[in-house]
Amino acid sequence: MPTKHDVALRTEIIAVACDMARTGLTFGTAGNISVRVDGGFLVTPSGIPYERTTPDQIVFCDLDGGYEGEWMPSVEWRLHRDIYLNLPAAQAVVHVHSPYATALSCLRIDIPAFHYMIGKQGGPTLRTARYATFGTAELSDAMIEALADDRTACLLANHGQIAYGKSLAQAYSVAGEVEYLCRQYAIVRTLGTPVILDDTEMTEVMRRFRTYGKQPRDCTPEEVAMMDRPVRRDG
Ligand SMILES: [Zn+2]
Secondary structure (H helix, E strand, C coil): CCCCCCHHHHHHHHHHHHHHHHCCCCCCCCCEEEEEECCEEEECECCCCHHHCCHHHCEEEECCCCECCCCCECCCHHHHHHHHHHCCCCCEEEEECCHHHHHHHCCCCCECCCCHHHHHHCCCCECEECCCCCCCHHHHHHHHHHCCCCCCEEEECCCEEEEEECCHHHHHHHHHHHHHHHHHHHHHHHHCCCCCCCHHHHHHHHHHHCCCCCCHHHCCHHHHHCCCCCCCCCC
């Protein structure tokens, strides 16, 4: 596991934060990123524009609510801390107020399986956590509930979205996919009432997602057996 002193990791956090501002996933200093390290996590600081953030300003927080150094962590540090405390698989967290996810979060509905890619985040819906004031333990508790059953992302009511992954690249990718799905759902809602994929179909989708995007060499024998792949020819 990386340590809190890892300059390359601190630099990567800044690079991803700058990229998410550039791509429109967030604006200004809204949104924050963290990566699990030995003894806690590294997180973006509060109120410093990403393009002016330097590696020493990335804040180390422990899992007991403490932080080190002169820079205060993001006001939403608790969301990150509670994911690391409750979800051992989480190695990185991305929280953003991306436009479509945030817009849909204000409807306070779970996004249904209007598209099979909803299943990629671990279940047949993308849940919306109940509303609570930002920065509070209540919001954190609501988020953890919404992430139950191995969901890797959720919306936060009247607020935005949060996603985690096995790496920073993966967490960032999940946040991007969530925004894209929310954009598609917003479009379809303007066109009419979408047909929702039923539980039987989503169970099959979830089964296929176990090996989605993986090469056979990265899978267990059981996963390879369930792959519906073309026949390999040795040329
Ligand atoms: Zn926020």
